[in-house]
Amino acid sequence: MGQDALSEVLRAVRLTGAVFFRVEAREPWAAEAPPAAACAPHVMPGAQHVIEYHLIHRGACWGGLVGAAPVRLEAGDIIAFPQGDAHVLSSAPGLRQVPDLALYREAAAAAPLSLRLGAAGEPTACVICGFLGCDARPFNPLLEALPRMLHHRAGRDGPSWMGQLASATMAEAARRRIGGEAILARLSELLFAELVRRHVEDLPAEGRNWFAALRDPHVGRALNLLHGRAAEPWTLDALARDVGLSRSTLAERFARLVGCPPMGYLGRWRLQLGAGLLAGGGLPVAQVALRVGYESEEAFSRAFRRMTGVPPAAWRRASREGRSGPLPEARQGP
Structure with missing residues (x-):
């Protein structure tokens, strides 16, 4: 088998995953994340760069970059923000919430942290939120080529490896078991690698980047x-x-x-x-x-x-x- 540049980069930039939040929410609700650089010292101290991702466990919501049009997210969807941009998840487009850095400090001390948002009653959405740390310097061609947002739609191409990874991550995050933190970290890394691979496969042939x-x-x-x-x-x-x-x-x-x-x-x-x-x-x-x-x-x-x-x-x-x-x-x- 020949060498694989994407695999080599993923290894060399020391990708490290973790899951810190399990959010249960009832409409109306909004959760806004600050730029990753602001929460990185709390959730992944020492990481040069932090990528935040969200996996929709149950229900549906909207998500996207602050100031940009959001996308509809369904159960099993994954959305990630490779460049560390501020972003919002919400029950409806346009809802905002002031970011709370204290939550990141608390999550780092008791991962995964369970949060309840919105009105009282049975949750209408459940979201698993995680982080990936990596080296950005001296040279990370992967980061240089990735867009500000990645979105994978569940079931787009039938049963898939991505779907199996997402299911395993959701099942592991739903219960506290011995070794769960390490397993979730590895699953997060696999999810991101597969997300990047799907992105590469979907790019138009005339693109000009790495x-x-x-x-x-x-x-x-x-x-x-x-x-x-x-x-x-x-x-x-x-x-x-x-x-x-x-x-x-x-x-x-x-x-x-x-x-x-x-x-x-x-x-x-x-x-x-x-x-x-x-x-x-x-x-x-x-x-x-x-x-x-x-x-x-x-x-x-x-x-x-x-x-x-x-x-x-x-x-x-x-x-x-x-x-x-x-x-x-x-x-x-x-």
């Missing part, structure tokens, strides 16, 4: 090779030969779809891999450099500082102290 590049037979193969064998001493000539295109054709097609040249992309991806190794283990910087394809510690350190704004040792120290969020934003070049 997902469109994955679907291109030649550029997709180039991405899979670069992700699967990032430490190899790639040249544009070698990559073009392996994907069956001329050097100039590959360079033009890759840049048009991905937004940067192949070797520039490889440089950014190597630094993302290096950042993960620095954060996740005790390897000396020199060994990290060699593992991601740099010939020397000095060359790696220069590139890393140029892209992230901090030297490798400072990145490692901040990651160990749970301070990955406030680090300087990554720059565009490797």
Whole structure:
């Protein structure tokens, strides 16, 4: 089986899931979430970026970005906000509610937290709300390509893996069992991965972003090779030969779809891999450099500082102290 760039990215950006709210509501009701950056320190401290998602367990409601037209959500639907935007769920379009950050602090201490909203009586809707943390820096091509909102409609294509995952998540969240928190975290990650895969499959053929590049037979193969064998001493000539295109054709097609040249992309991806190794283990910087394809510690350190704004040792120290969020934003070049 060949290398899979999407799987490599999902691994390298350290996707971590959790479920924190189980909301039961009776009309009229509204629940408004602030930008994810505001609640991230409470629900997923140390995460560079937080994605919020909602799974409709029972009933129906409306959901969408603050200031945008909402979409109708039915039982089994999933809606996610990859860029961390403020958003609203409600029993009817146009209803709003001031976000309450105290709820996020409480949820982090007693996950999953059960909430009741709206009027008294039998709930007309039940929603499971969760979070996914991931690395956004130095380079996360997945985040760069995802829209502000993803919506999967239940039963759109009959019984599916997505439906089975959603059912398992809803069943696990409905009762407290030993190991439930860990199981829900893994289910959340699988749900998001499948949601992204569905999004890629549904994109129009003429798109121009990282997902469109994955679907291109030649550029997709180039991405899979670069992700699967990032430490190899790639040249544009070698990559073009392996994907069956001329050097100039590959360079033009890759840049048009991905937004940067192949070797520039490889440089950014190597630094993302290096950042993960620095954060996740005790390897000396020199060994990290060699593992991601740099010939020397000095060359790696220069590139890393140029892209992230901090030297490798400072990145490692901040990651160990749970301070990955406030680090300087990554720059565009490797």
